[in-house]
Amino acid sequence: MSTVTEEEARRILERHRGGSAPIAELQEVTRGGFDAFTPTKVYTLRTDDGTSYLLKVTPSASATSIPYHVNTLATEHTLLGLLSSQTDIPTPTVHALDTSESIVPYPYLLLSHPHGVPLSHARTSGKLSARQLAMLDLRTGAYLKQLHSRVQNDWFGLPSQEKDELYSWQEAFTPLLEGLLDEAHRAGVELPYADLRVCLSRAIGFFLFDDCEVPSLVSFTSDDHSTFVDFELEGEGTPGGEGAEADEEEVRITSFGAFGHALWGDPLLETLLMDPSAGLIEGYGGPLIVFARQKTKRLWYSLFLALMVLVQAKRMEAEEHEKVQWARELAERSAAALRDAPCY
16 A cells, blocks of 8 residues: 555544644654564654644545455454453544545554563663563563453454354464465565475364354464663663663553554464563463463464465565574574474
């Protein structure tokens, strides 16, 4: 889709602020991490009075027959509402959702702009103490636990699959995985597909995925790029001051997670649980992998993530993104490890 113009942004703001809204800044956000693999464009929008917003826009929705697809802005709006009403997880305030295309030629979601910077930037700044980093991991784990335990559902699958009445996680997940395998194969991604299908048949036969009985809201692709923290990159020293006192100050998370790929499923599918720190596991309340079969299941989820990145990159013509080569390597490692992975 084309770039949002300043005139279009002004019309959006004037409609939802109820008056004149001179724009001081309009800038498209270059997204890092897994949140980049959606067709959504995100803009930072600041008015003359200093108020900042995030404007998310997508191409017009169209019917699709592909098994795996990203969530619409309307779905994201609904999920953010569930988080707001059922958890203490910080998320941006929703100001408006408009899918009518009556004032601009695309659906949009207008949100408050989270204070601070992405956690990925804070980590790489070198300005956070070991204690502050550990506290951020603890808080991340605690928010994940809230997401999975407080926001639950009666059926599994993508939010768009409500009418499919999928009450088994295995019945919901395996068609999504098979669809990504088929699309990756057609796109020329080199993997041992015949071997993988044999391994998947074995996993299905052992009901590998059916130990998940309660459909939890799983963000799937949340990472350090999609979490914002109350932190200033400018200046020197640790945030909040100097010396030991600054090291003791906890850095607050101001917005957690991304929900463009969220679905109802197994909490272990979370990318944040692919290689979690000890602090994140402690914050979550304990490890999700206890038995060998759960480690095998996590290998399938890693493959699923890699395939999503590779397929979405192909669909979006974004194959130069830094995550694409990472995803190729992850897919190859996961496929190799699955050959001898136990399902019992």
